[in-house]
Amino acid sequence: MPTNANLKPNERELMKLIRFFSKRAVALAQTGELTEDHSQLTNACQNLETQLYMHAENRAAILDKRERLQRIIEENAQCPKCGKADMLKKNGVATNEHGWKSNTYRCRRCNTTFTWNRPNNPWHMAEFLEVYMKQLEENASKEVNEEVQAHIAQALANMQESLDRLRPVLQISDEEVAALEEKELEMDKMIHQFKNYLLIEKIKLDTWQDPK
Ligand SMILES: [Zn+2]
Numbered sequence: 397m398p399t400n401a402n403l404k405p406n407e408r409e410l411m412k413l414i415r416f417f418s419k420r421a422v423a424l425a426q427t428g429e430l431t432e433d434h435s436q437l438t439n440a441c442q443n444l445e446t447q448l449y450m451h452a453e454n455r456a457a458i459l460d461k462r463e464r465l466q467r468i469i470e471e472n473a474q475c476p477k478c479g480k481a482d483m484l485k486k487n488g489v490a491t492n493e494h495g496w497k498s499n500t501y502r503c504r505r506c507n508t509t510f511t512w513n514r515p516n517n518p519w520h521m522a523e524f525l526e527v528y529m530k531q532l533e534e535n536a537s538k539e540v541n542e543e544v545q546a547h548i549a550q551a552l553a554n555m556q557e558s559l560d561r562l563r564p565v566l567q568i569s570d571e572e573v574a575a576l577e578e579k580e581l582e583m584d585k586m587i588h589q590f591k592n593y594l595l596i597e598k599i600k601l602d603t604w605q606d607p608k
Pocket residue numbers: 475476477478479480503504505506507
């Protein structure tokens with residue numbers, strides 16, 4: 397069952413006009429006054445209505461997926477003073493010199509605020525991991541202890557694996573959003589045109605009735 401909840405204001409406005417003409421078509425059909433022109437108009441309205449709801453549903457699904465992706469980073473933030481997490485309250489977002497966004501917290505025990513040292517979203521996390529892995533590789537090349545070297549190599553392999561899993565997911569979402577934006581423009585243009593057309597048709601119906 398289609399729902400208006402996903403519709404944007406311009407889509408809702410058009411739906412109101414569509415409803416007006418659909419109701420009128422029903423009334424005209426009952427009195428046997430439905431013309432070919434009006435039937436065609438009603439068909440066009442129905443097609444657009446279907447298209448509108450499909451588009452709105454698709455948009456909601458893509459944006460919902462995007463939002464869930466945005467939140468996949470599980471933060472294990474700890475207060476830098478007491479080293480605990482139980483009294484932390486998220487109180488904002490900070491952007492660092494790389495443009496990466498991180499959450500800021502307040503520890504109610506220590507009454508201190510701090511910015512967590514990792515990004516809060518997977519896009520910035522992927523960039524963060526790359527930089528972090530480069531540093532780690534550099535450290536590994538200077539490391540003389542073989543055991544430590546093996547340890548770093550394992551950590552690097554794990555991070556590479558996460559990165560390889562994350563990258564395609566992010567790319568698909570980016571592509572989906574780009575395609576959605578393009579479609580959105582197309583739909584907005586069509587809605588605008590059709591709305592104006594229906595408004596004019598509606599005005600035409602508003603003829604002067606001579607009271608005499
Ligand atoms: Zn604390």
